[in-house]
Amino acid sequence: MTEIVKARNVGMKFRAVEALTDVSLDVAPGEQVALLGHNGAGKTTLFRLILGFIKPTAGSISIAGFAPGSDAARRVVSYLPEQVAFPKMLTGREVVRFYARLKGAAPEDVQAVLDKVELVEAADRRVDTYSKGMRQRLGLAQALVGNPRLLLLDEPTSGLDPLSRQHFYELIADVSRRGCSVLLSSHGLSELEARTDRVAILRKGRLVADGPLAELQTQADLPIRIRVRAAAGAVGSVHAEIGGGRINCASVELCCARGDKMRILSKISGLGAQVEDVDVASPTLDEVYRYFSNNGIEQVQRGDIQCTA
Amino acid sequence: MHGVITIAATEIRIGLRNRWIILSSLILLAFALILVLLGSAPGGEVKTDAVTVVVASLSTLSVYLVPLIALLLSYDAIAGEIDRGTLQLVLASPVSRGSVLVGKFLGHVAVLAIAVSSGYGIAGLVAFFANGAGEAVALIGVGRLIASSTVLGATFIAIGYIASASVRQTGTAAALAIAIWLFAVVLYDLVLLGGLLASQDGFFARAVFPWLLVFNPADAFRLYNMSAIDALAVGSNLGGAGSALPLSGLATMLSPVAWTAIALGLSTVILKRVRP
Ligand SMILES: Nc1ncnc2c1ncn2[C@@H]1O[C@H](COP(=O)(O)OP(=O)(O)O)[C@@H](O)[C@H]1O
Numbered sequence A: 001m002t003e004i005v006k007a008r009n010v011g012m013k014f015r016a017v018e019a020l021t022d023v024s025l026d027v028a029p030g031e032q033v034a035l036l037g038h039n040g041a042g043k044t045t046l047f048r049l050i051l052g053f054i055k056p057t058a059g060s061i062s063i064a065g066f067a068p069g070s071d072a073a074r075r076v077v078s079y080l081p082e083q084v085a086f087p088k089m090l091t092g093r094e095v096v097r098f099y100a101r102l103k104g105a106a107p108e109d110v111q112a113v114l115d116k117v118e119l120v121e122a123a124d125r126r127v128d129t130y131s132k133g134m135r136q137r138l139g140l141a142q143a144l145v146g147n148p149r150l151l152l153l154d155e156p157t158s159g160l161d162p163l164s165r166q167h168f169y170e171l172i173a174d175v176s177r178r179g180c181s182v183l184l185s186s187h188g189l190s191e192l193e194a195r196t197d198r199v200a201i202l203r204k205g206r207l208v209a210d211g212p213l214a215e216l217q218t219q220a221d222l223p224i225r226i227r228v229r230a231a232a233g234a235v236g237s238v239h240a241e242i243g244g245g246r247i248n249c250a251s252v253e254l255c256c257a258r259g260d261k262m263r264i265l266s267k268i269s270g271l272g273a274q275v276e277d278v279d280v281a282s283p284t285l286d287e288v289y290r291y292f293s294n295n296g297i298e299q300v301q302r303g304d305i306q307c308t309a
Numbered sequence B: 001m002h003g004v005i006t007i008a009a010t011e012i013r014i015g016l017r018n019r020w021i022i023l024s025s026l027i028l029l030a031f032a033l034i035l036v037l038l039g040s041a042p043g044g045e046v047k048t049d050a051v052t053v054v055v056a057s058l059s060t061l062s063v064y065l066v067p068l069i070a071l072l073l074s075y076d077a078i079a080g081e082i083d084r085g086t087l088q089l090v091l092a093s094p095v096s097r098g099s100v101l102v103g104k105f106l107g108h109v110a111v112l113a114i115a116v117s118s119g120y121g122i123a124g125l126v127a128f129f130a131n132g133a134g135e136a137v138a139l140i141g142v143g144r145l146i147a148s149s150t151v152l153g154a155t156f157i158a159i160g161y162i163a164s165a166s167v168r169q170t171g172t173a174a175a176l177a178i179a180i181w182l183f184a185v186v187l188y189d190l191v192l193l194g195g196l197l198a199s200q201d202g203f204f205a206r207a208v209f210p211w212l213l214v215f216n217p218a219d220a221f222r223l224y225n226m227s228a229i230d231a232l233a234v235g236s237n238l239g240g241a242g243s244a245l246p247l248s249g250l251a252t253m254l255s256p257v258a259w260t261a262i263a264l265g266l267s268t269v270i271l272k273r274v275r276p
């Protein structure tokens, strides 16, 4: 099976600025990959390389076996830039029809994608009457038209409210179920809401992580937080038994490594009626992301405060 | 080819809804009507056909307004689209950069042709009927004016693309466009006049000036229209200098046509190097 995107040891230098260094990344057909990184990490640069707008200063990229920017490669790819302002004087339908024609898509595709992004009712209104969420959906409609094999979405959900964001990911999940690969960028894992197959993290132009989310969570091996609510009057003895810290007169909280989790939980269940409730919290996506984007140098906060003992 | 037509059609749509274009077309129409009314005022000495007089004054109006409308259409074509992210979308689809530019050019020229023909067409018809239906030949003069104004506009549209493709910000492109207009339409003639006054031996007037006059597409346009309507009857400013011109008649229009071709070629080369 040929990869849709195959990047090998890609480097990109803008005079003195090294935007990307030795990046190797594959995207398989139908796969959804999230590209994460802080501002200036090199996400947009990677997209521009994939589109063939710029040429890498090191390494190579191929799109479904074609050179980026070639006609064959451009037929495969669709793009939604970080910021796009469509001509205000045009209607939504006119905008989508324009890109449909450029891509050689069938005319009935226009109505189909407008329907998919729920813009049918607003389709004949001018773009300057659209809300931010509607504009973003129009951008997606433009990218979806013509059944691309690869969608490149540059920070598609930044600035959207949680509900629009969720809707956006549902749409993307739907296209990828039909075999379209999706490479989208974002600057936080929590924005993704664990919706992508794979996560690649860029830090200062280098790829510091690449794998399924669960794998990254294991790799980071961040402590797990266990909170125990003791029965009335038992908080002292519970604390003495399992350690950790008392956070109020009824609860004890402790952090432990992944591998210790079951041992501690069985100890807690051994306390019987002294324990009223147990709450186990795995590291949040944000904490995992922060771990990789800081390369583990800075302690993740929860580790700092409570897990040093 | 498909891409060229698609882009041209969309540019026409956008241009016809652009309020600056509408406004400047209305100004063109208003000026044209004022000139018609002044030209056909009763009591005026009517030596030549009134429509011909109107065509003469309209061609002077064209020299100033048509390049302005043209640059207004084109300065934003590349820089603005990069700014707004839409050029990236177009270039991500399988159309060549050459087609993008040709499509925009055809669309913008069409918008300009619509603006010019409606303005001058209405004014020409008003003049024609206000004078109790003059000679039909005079209407051909109006047609000639519209056609040559469109060619002049096409030249400045193409020159505007060079400005738009060479800079990254729309604001810079706009400033460049204004500078181009000011130089080609206003300053250039002043410099030539200065040269005429300064050169005492007449060498400049004989050997250099005619070439410089034809070199500027706006002056070439003026020369063509003056020669076409028999400049002697109406009188003109620079064209009446009496020098032997290197080009005459319709051949004068070779200057704007050549400028258009060169500017389109150059802006395509620049656009091919743009890294959006
Ligand atoms: N055309 C350019 N010229 C010089 N530096 C650039 C250019 N484009 C991007 N960069 C630099 O490359 C780095 C990565 O930028 P970018 O890919 O836009 O980051 P991101 O999209 O992850 O926020 C930044 O340091 C940026 O300043």
Ligand SMILES: [Mg+2]
Residues within 6 Å of the ligand: A040, A043, A044, A045, A082, A154
């Ligand atoms: Mg970016």
